[in-house]
Amino acid sequence: xxxxxxxxxxxxxxxxxxxxxxxxxxxxxxxxxxxxxxxxxxxxxxxxxxxxxxxxxxxxxxxxxxxxxxxxxxxxxxxxxxxxxxxxxxxxxxxxxxxxxxxxxxxxxxxxxxxxxxxxxxxxxxxxxxxxxxxxxxxxxxxxxxxxxxxxxxxxxxxxxxxxxxxxxxxxxxxxxxxxxxxxxxxxxxxxxxxxxxxxxxxxxxxxxxxxxxxxxxxxxxxxxxxxxxxxxxxxxxxxxxxxxxxxxxxxxxxxxxxxxxxxxxxxxxxxxxxxxxxxxxxxxxxxxxxxxxxxxxxxxxxxxxxxxxxxxxxxxxxxxxxxxxxxxxxxxxxxxxxxxxxxxxxxxxxxxxxxxxxxxxxxxxxxxxxxxxxxxxxxxxxxxxxxxxxxxxxxxxxxxxxxxxxxxxxxxxxxxxxxxxxxxxxxxxxxxxxxxxxxxxxxxxxxxxxxxxxxxxxxxxxxxxxxxxxxxxxxxxxxxxxxxxxxxxxxxxxxxxxxxxxxxxxxxxxxxxxxxxxxxxxxxxxxxxxxxxxxxxxxxxxxxxxxxxxxxxxxxxxxxxxxxxxxxxxxxxxxxxxxxxxxxxxxxxxxxxxxxxxxxxxxxxxxxxxxxxxxxxxxxxxxxxxxxxxxxxxxxxxxxxxxxxxxxxxxxxxxxxxxxxxxxxxxxxxxxxxxxxxxxxxxxxxxxxxxxxxxxxxxxxxxxxxxxxxxxxxxxxxxxxxxxxxxxxxxxxxxx
RNA sequence: GCACCCUUAGCUCAAUGGUAGAGCGUACGGUUCACAUCCGUAAGGUCGCAGGUCCAAUUCCUGCAGGGUGCACCA
Numbered sequence: 001x002x003x004x005x006x007x008x009x010x011x012x013x014x015x016x017x018x019x020x021x022x023x024x025x026x027x028x029x030x031x032x033x034x035x036x037x038x039x040x041x042x043x044x045x046x047x048x049x050x051x052x053x054x055x056x057x058x059x060x061x062x063x064x065x066x067x068x069x070x071x072x073x074x075x076x077x078x079x080x081x082x083x084x085x086x087x088x089x090x091x092x093x094x095x096x097x098x099x100x101x102x103x104x105x106x107x108x109x110x111x112x113x114x115x116x117x118x119x120x121x122x123x124x125x126x127x128x129x130x131x132x133x134x135x136x137x138x139x140x141x142x143x144x145x146x147x148x149x150x151x152x153x154x155x156x157x158x159x160x161x162x163x164x165x166x167x168x169x170x171x172x173x174x175x176x177x178x179x180x181x182x183x184x185x186x187x188x189x190x191x192x193x194x195x196x197x198x199x200x201x202x203x204x205x206x207x208x209x210x211x212x213x214x215x216x217x218x219x220x221x222x223x224x225x226x227x228x229x230x231x232x233x234x235x236x237x238x239x240x241x242x243x244x245x246x247x248x249x250x251x252x253x254x255x256x257x258x259x260x261x262x263x264x265x266x267x268x269x270x271x272x273x274x275x276x277x278x279x280x281x282x283x284x285x286x287x288x289x290x291x292x293x294x295x296x297x298x299x300x301x302x303x304x305x306x307x308x309x310x311x312x313x314x315x316x317x318x319x320x321x322x323x324x325x326x327x328x329x330x331x332x333x334x335x336x337x338x339x340x341x342x343x344x345x346x347x348x349x350x351x352x353x354x355x356x357x358x359x360x361x362x363x364x365x366x367x368x369x370x371x372x373x374x375x376x377x378x379x380x381x382x383x384x385x386x387x388x389x390x391x392x393x394x395x396x397x398x399x400x401x402x403x404x405x406x407x408x409x410x411x412x413x414x415x416x417x418x419x420x421x422x423x424x425x426x427x428x429x430x431x432x433x434x435x436x437x438x439x440x441x442x443x444x445x446x447x448x449x450x451x452x453x454x455x456x457x458x459x460x461x462x463x464x465x466x467x468x469x470x471x472x473x474x475x476x477x478x479x480x481x482x483x484x485x486x487x488x489x490x491x492x493x494x495x496x497x498x499x500x501x502x503x504x505x506x507x508x509x510x511x512x513x514x515x516x517x518x519x520x521x522x523x524x525x526x527x528x529x530x531x532x533x534x535x536x537x538x539x540x541x542x543x544x545x546x547x548x549x550x551x552x553x554x555x556x557x558x559x560x561x562x563x564x565x566x567x568x569x570x571x572x573x574x575x576x577x578x579x580x581x582x583x584x585x586x587x588x589x590x591x592x593x594x595x596x597x598x599x600x601x602x603x604x605x606x607x608x609x610x611x612x613x614x615x616x617x618x619x620x621x622x623x624x625x626x627x628x629x630x631x632x633x634x635x636x637x638x639x640x641x642x643x644x645x646x647x648x649x650x651x652x653x654x655x656x657x658x659x660x661x662x663x664x665x666x667x668x669x670x671x672x673x674x675x676x677x678x679x680x681x682x683x684x685x686x687x688x689x690x691x692x693x694x695x696x697x698x699x700x701x702x703x704x705x706x707x708x709x710x711x712x713x714x715x716x717x718x719x720x721x722x723x724x725x726x727x728x729x730x731x732x733x734x735x736x737x
Numbered sequence: 738g739c740a741c742c743c744u745u746a747g748c749u750c751a752a753u754g755g756u757a758g759a760g761c762g763u764a765c766g767g768u769u770c771a772c773a774u775c776c777g778u779a780a781g782g783u784c785g786c787a788g789g790u791c792c793a794a795u796u797c798c799u800g801c802a803g804g805g806u807g808c809a810c811c812a
Contacts, residue, residue, distance in 0.1 A: 004774070189811075196812090221812060234812090277812085286812045293812070355811050401741060401807090408740090408808045508806080543749075545804070576760075579750060582742080583805075587749040589761035592774090596760095599774045607771035662751080662759075677771080 001609070001722060005602035007566025010718045015129060017717070023733050025136045026072035026497075035071040036498035037063060038486055038531075039128075039135055040506050040514070041143065043082035044121035045089040048128070050540035050548060050586065051507055053558035054578070056133045057571045058537055058657060059505050063134055064710035065652055066502075068736035074498060075134065078141035078485075079121055083425040083478035084178050084362045090116050090424075106423050106473075113424050127559060131567050132713045134732065141489050143481045144426070148489040152481045153429040153457055155525070160455045164378045165418070171290075171297040172372050172417050173358065176315035177365035180421040181374050183477060184414055185513045187367055189356035196282065197224050198348040199341060201233060201250040204268055217242070217250055217271065218348050220282025222355060223292075224341070225333040228256045228321045229310035230269055232288040234299055237273035239284050246273045253346050254337060256310065256322030274299045291371050307371055315368050330368070375419040375428065375474070383413040386520040395519055395529045398655065399581045402508055402536045409512040418477045425475030430455050433462055433469050483517035486530035495526075504531040507539060535655050539583045540574075548586070561591055568712035569594035575711060578658040597665060598715045601708065604673050605719045608697045611684060618725035621699040627692050633679040634696055640671045641700055648707055661711055668704050676700070698723075706736050 022028040037059050042052060059075055067073035090113045091101055101109040125140065141148060159165040173182045200216040219233055233250055235242040248271050255266040276299055277286055290300030291307040300307065310321035317325040317333045325333050341347050358367035387410045389395050390403060397403045419428065431454045454460045459469050481488070487499055500522070506515060515534050522530035540556075542548055548555045561570040572594025577584045613620060630638070644667040651660035676697075683693040702720075709716040709731050720731035728734050 001771095003772075191811095219812080223812080226812095278810085281810095281812070288812085295810095295812070357811085404741070405807050412808080511807095539806090541805090577749070582750090585749065587761080589749075593760050596772095596774045599772065603772035603775085605771080610771070659751085666759085673772090674776085681770095 001602070001606050001719075003603075003606075005566075005598045005715055005718075007562075007568065007598070007714065011130070011132075011567050011714045014714050014717050014721075015132070017721075018134065018730070018732055019137075021730055021732070023067070023730065024075075024134045025138050026074045029067065029072050029733070031070055031072035033071050034497045035063075035066040035073045036501040037075050037503060037505065038501050039075055039077040039133075040504075040510075041078045041080040041141075041482070041485060042124045042128075043085050044079050044117050044124075044142075045082055045085050046124050048124060048131075048558050049550070050556050050558055050574070052124070052128070053131055053570065054537060054540055054574050054584075055505055055507065056128050056131055057574055058535070058578075058655075060131075060133045060571075060713070061575070061652070061657060061710040062503065062505070064713060064732065065736065067134075067732060068706060068709065068734055070735065072497070074136050074139075076139055076141070076490075076498065076501075077125060077128070077133075077135035077137060079125065079143070080482055081117075081142065081144040081425065081478065083420060083422055083475065084180065085478075086113055086117070087422050087424040088178065088362060101423065110423055130562055131558065131571060134713070139494070143478075143485070143488075145489055148481070148484075149426055150457070151484060151488045152426045152476065155480075155484060155521075156429055156476065157455055157457065158525070159377060164381070165375060166378065167373065167375050169371055169373045170376070170417075171292070171294055171369050172374055173367045174313055174370050174372060175360040175363065175365055176313060176368055177363045178360060178422065179313060181372060181417050181419060182360060182367070183417050183479070185409075185479075186361045187358045188361045188364075190359050190364075191354055192357045194222055194353050194355060194357075196220050196222055196351040196353040197338065198283065198350070199224060199227070199253075199287070200346040200348055201253060201287070202346075203245070204249040204251055206248070214245075216346075217245060217285050218283045219285045219287045221287055222353060223289075223334070224337045225317070225330055226289040226292045226310065227252065227254060227287060227337060228317070228325060228333075229289045229291050229308040230267075230287045231290050231300060231305040231308065232269050232303065233271045233285055234274045234277050234288050235271065235285050236277040236279040237275060239277075239279040241279075241284060242271070242273075245271050247271065253344060254340055256308070256320060257324060272299075272303050272305075274302065292369050294369055297369075297371075309371055311368055311370055313368075313370070313372075315366070374417050375430075376415040377418050377480075379413045379415050382520040382524065383410045385523050386410060386516055389519055389523060389529050395531065396533045397511075397515075398533055398535050402511060405508065405511045406516055409516065416477070418480050419474040420477055421473075422475060425478060426481055428472040428474050428476060429457055430472040430474075431460055431469035432472065433460075433467060479513050479517060482514055483521040484525075486518055486522055487526060499526060499530065500528055501531045503533040503535055505535050505537060508536045509539070511536065536581075537655075538578060538581055541583050541585050543585050543587060545583075545585050556586055556588070561588070565591045565595045566598060566714070568598050568715045572597060572661065572712055575657045575661045580656075580658075594712075597669070598712065600669055600673065601705075601712070601715055602719065604668070604677060605701060605705075605722070607677060608701045609723055611694050612698055612723060613691055613694045616725045616727065617698065617702070617723045618727045620695055621702045627695060629692070631679075631683065631689070633676060633683070634692070637672060637676040637696070637700060640667060641703055644671075645703070645707060652710075657711075664704070664707050664711070668708070672700055672704065705731060706734055709734075709736075 026034060040055060063073045063075045173187055175182055198218050198220050200218050202216045217233060230252055249268045250271060252267040252269055276295060288296045288299055290297050290305050291309040292311055308320055310318055311330060312318045315330045317328045319326050360367060390397060390406060397406060433452055486501060487495060518530050522528060540548060542554045546554060558570055569591050573591030576590040577587060644663055647663050648660045680693050680697055683689040705716045705720055717731045
């Protein structure tokens with residue numbers, strides 16, 4: 001053995017050794033019980049970041065530990081097609097050559113993404129191998145595999161036939177850049193400086209009114225351009241200031257004019273009372289734009305107000321906004337409106353205002369709420385099921401504080417908008433027959449049965465004509481397919497063995513996007529929750545406590561760490577910092593400590609192996625309990641080993657990985673190396689205690705390597721290869737008792 | 738606005754109802770015989786602030802401040 005440990009000469013070689021052994025696949029383990037963990041499928045667009053590294057390390061510690069405990073341990077890997085993210089990534093690539101996806105057309109563009117996926121999609125899995133993840137790669141899945149796709153469609157059909165999926169026109173969140181609808185969870189809010197405009201809407205004069213009616217009512221808004229779509233002004237029914245005005249009408253000072261200027265007549269809209277209005281905000285009077293605001297849409301439903309869509313999917317003003325505005329961008333329209341209103345002296349005042357603006361979680365473009373025909377999954381019943389499951393502890397969310405995130409979302413649940421207008425993804429199994437058959441003479445009655453739309457796995461046939469059905473162009477929300485990850489595409493045999501999985505390990509950022517949806521999907525389709533526990537691990541932040549971000553250049557690339565310090569040191573550094581489920585403020589010196597520790601293990605092993613007696617290692621190490629006449633130092637180290645094993649075992653069960661690692665570290669370095677090895681040097685020099693001491697050294701080393709292996713797999717396996725027994729050739733399957 | 742979490746050595750973090758510890762860094766010293774990626778010694782903390790409970794509080798309680806997260810609002 002060399003004087004220093006060199007990860008570069010070791011890691012690839014050892015990983016190949018493991019792969020060749022086939023033990024990542026539990027079929028080879030001949031274990032009675034399984035222990036499965038799903039790898040949260042990274043996006044095909046992803047490249048390894050600290051979050052992946054932490055996640056994979058935790059999963060791998062558990063898998064390696066359970067494998068050594070004799071269970072049929074498996075990590076089920078794969079990748080996610082990442083609808084919007086992948087589409088955006090490839091669009092960006094094409095843009096470099098000045099090509100848009102529309103230039104290519106749908107078929108060719110989707111083909112380009114597939115090619116891109118073949119080329120780059122597997123890279124992240126290779127990176128996970130680099131940090132040592134012992135996943136069963138023979139079972140690698142992809143969320144757009146043919147079988148997976150089929151099951152996604154079957155799921156849609158199941159929900160549809162159960163009446164849980166419906167199609168409807170609703171105000172939804174629309175990303176004008178991605179050109180698609182988004183669900184509530186795909187929106188991020190960002191604080192922004194803006195203004196609150198106080199606009200005066202003149203009241204319609206009523207002759208002979210017994211009340212004193214003011215000239216105008218003032219409404220506060222952050223989006224003056226939406227006034228073109230206003231359908232009412234609303235106040236709280238309790239608001240004393242406006243009692244006289246409820247039921248009166250105001251004149252929209254700028255109205256969407258069409259046609260000739262002579263026909264110009266401003267729209268008159270009512271003043272209504274609605275409980276949703278907060279009388280403390282602004283003037284207590286609010287303009288209601290049903291088509292472009294969620295709350296306004298709700299209020300409009302209650303009051304049967306018309307929806308005027310004045311903004312389109314490209315964030316431009318529509319024809320309905322009137323000839324003066326049609327085609328203008330939202331921001332240009334805003335300027336024009338403000339200018340016009342101030343000309344008319346209808347702006348009472350303007351206030352500085354900070355508020356949260358909704359943005360697309362994939363491209364950061366400003367979201368436009370607008371009415372659109374979409375497909376929805378009815379959530380109340382599913383949400384109830386999911387809530388009950390965690391309330392009854394059938395699925396345990398750990399740490400418990402994250403239960404709140406889960407319950408909060410379920411409590412305020414909205415129907416899930418599952419259709420997306422992008423090209424990359426699972427096309428809806430919905431087929432259109434348009435136009436309907438033209439009934440031949442005398443058969444009108446029969447043909448009435450001809451359907452315009454059919455939900456079906458394969459293309460349906462019309463009973464009355466030869467016209468082909470056309471499949472819906474829309475695709476499903478990526479998370480609709482991710483929700484099926486615990487079971488889709490698994491063979492019946494695998495399903496029996498690996499469902500439910502033991503524990504789900506993931507980040508808090510996707511508790512509801514992913515975890516919650518997996519839970520209700522599992523309950524719905526297999527009548528059992530997909531995992532017994534969901535462990536929400538910490539998030540890796542910068543040293544300053546800020547989010548790591550590639551675009552801001554604040555990210556740390558784990559591959560660089562592996563290159564500089566080795567995979568074991570990187571794993572050590574990550575886990576060393578993972579204490580009590582607080583977020584990690586990244587400190588690279590922990591990786592340095594890991595590198596030093598690798599070397600310490602290496603050199604202590606060199607010492608022990610230089611003093612290894614002849615014979616099979618397994619036999620030598622097992623004889624520990626039979627050794628007589630132990631010295632106090634012998635007894636002490638044996639006792640310390642037992643205590644360490646116990647403590648580490650308990651820590652791992654409770655996901656206290658950082659604590660476990662520090663316990664082993666302290667034992668190995670300070671109790672074993674600093675004290676016992678030093679003492680052993682004397683014991684080795686006398687012939688009566690020599691063999692005993694040699695056996696103890698070998699035994700403690702072997703047990704230490706086993707404990708360390710889940711945390712630092714490469715260096716421990718490499719050392720083990722230098723003295724492995726005929727009976728137990730690999731450390732990965734050595735018994736961890 | 739509501740809820741939860743965090744605040745301990747220069748940095749990143751532990752532990753603990755009764756003399757506060759680690760890693761990294763710093764200073765000084767040592768080491769042919771496993772390891773200079775090593776060993777030893779030292780410096781360095783009124784444990785965020787203000788109250789309270791207790792014989793005793795960094796540890797328990799309350800309030801405040803700063804940082805973070807989730808939810809609601811975001812007209």
